[in-house]
Amino acid sequence: MKKNNQTEANKKWQEKNKERAKYLSDRSRARSFIRNRAELEDIEEFRQLLMDREEALKNED
Numbered sequence: 001m002k003k004n005n006q007t008e009a010n011k012k013w014q015e016k017n018k019e020r021a022k023y024l025s026d027r028s029r030a031r032s033f034i035r036n037r038a039e040l041e042d043i044e045e046f047r048q049l050l051m052d053r054e055e056a057l058k059n060e061d
Contacts, residue, residue, distance in 0.1 A: 034046065
């Protein structure tokens with residue numbers, strides 16, 4: 001079976017940009033989980049984690 005040119009280009013980009021590709025994949029999975037699977041308890045925990053992370057990022061400067 002002949003491979004699609006876009007598929008080949010995507011693979012090449014992912015190999016060249018491993019960290020960015022991993023970041024995008026992780027972000028996509030997190031969003032999907034929150035939208036489709038998270039329960040109220042999860043959302044409450046995530047809210048606290050997000051506030052903590054936001055504070056840490058603000059204090060990096």
